[in-house]
Amino acid sequence: MKIVLRSGADAASVLALGPQFSFLGRCFMYSNCVPDQERTNHTIYLLKTWLTQVIQKV
Incomplete structure (x- = not known):
């Protein structure tokens, strides 16, 4: 399975x-x-920030 990361939610x-x-x-x-x-x-900073925001919402 191929997974491509485009955002923090991904x-x-x-x-x-x-x-x-x-x-x-x-x-x-x-x-x-x-x-x-x-x-x-x-x-890289943007991807980390998006990921952090998504995890904080969960």
């Missing part, structure tokens, strides 16, 4: 299923293609 769903690994969505991969570490860090 990440929370995947964590609940207990996978061995998962893929990240296009926005994350595109930010890694740009040779700017700040953009990549910002994208």
Whole structure:
């Protein structure tokens, strides 16, 4: 089964299923293609923030 993470809600769903690994969505991969570490860090920060917000609501 292929699972792609696009938001914090997706990440929370995947964590609940207990996978061995998962893929990240296009926005994350595109930010890694740009040779700017700040953009990549910002994208990681956004994904962590979304995941934290979803978990806090549960």
